[in-house]
Amino acid sequence: xQTRRAILPDAPRIxxxxxxxxxxxxxxxxxxxxxxxxxxxxxxVEDKGRVVGCAALHFYGLSLAEVRSVAVDVEYHGRHAGxxxxxxLMAEAKYHKVQRVFLFTRVPEFFGRMGFTVVPHDLxxxxxxxxxxxxxxxxxxxxxxxxxxxxxLHELTRRSGNRNLVxxxx
Numbered sequence: 001x002q003t004r005r006a007i008l009p010d011a012p013r014i015x016x017x018x019x020x021x022x023x024x025x026x027x028x029x030x031x032x033x034x035x036x037x038x039x040x041x042x043x044x045v046e047d048k049g050r051v052v053g054c055a056a057l058h059f060y061g062l063s064l065a066e067v068r069s070v071a072v073d074v075e076y077h078g079r080h081a082g083x084x085x086x087x088x089l090m091a092e093a094k095y096h097k098v099q100r101v102f103l104f105t106r107v108p109e110f111f112g113r114m115g116f117t118v119v120p121h122d123l124x125x126x127x128x129x130x131x132x133x134x135x136x137x138x139x140x141x142x143x144x145x146x147x148x149x150x151x152x153l154h155e156l157t158r159r160s161g162n163r164n165l166v167x168x169x170x
Contacts, residue, residue, distance in 0.1 A: 003088030
């Protein structure tokens with residue numbers, strides 16, 4: 001399996017993969033038009049020429065990017081397709097000299113193994129003010145915020161009383 005940047009003809013397959021997880025509420029839904037418009041954000045993982053997973057890296061500025069829409073075909077669970085995708089996105093972030101990469105997830109154990117650390121939601125105001133404010137789940141969010149990269153210690157200390165801060169053991 002290998003990763004590559006997505007191209008327009010990948011958009012229908014990306015939509016299909018994301019829909020598998022948005023139908024059950026695991027991922028927020030995305031329209032096919034949205035995927036066409038943002039296909040340059042996506043990386044795909046292929047096995048023998050077939051796209052079996054996708055993930056997007058969305059930039060918020062010079063030093064911050066978000067991992068979005070991570071989806072792997074169920075046939076490829078446990079075969080390192082997800083970790084291959086995340087490594088590909090982290091290489092892309094490094095190429096662009098991004099210092100911090102964050103994500104919101106319901107599977108923090110996986111991302112914890114990939115080097116992400118749980119943080120309070122309010123440590124990511126760029127995300128909260130752009131997306132969370134219009135999200136249908138904003139008042140009952142069950143996603144865990146995680147960051148890969150430097151998080152200023154004073155920010156964690158000051159905000160550690162937030163109910164969204166949890167510890168991953170493992």
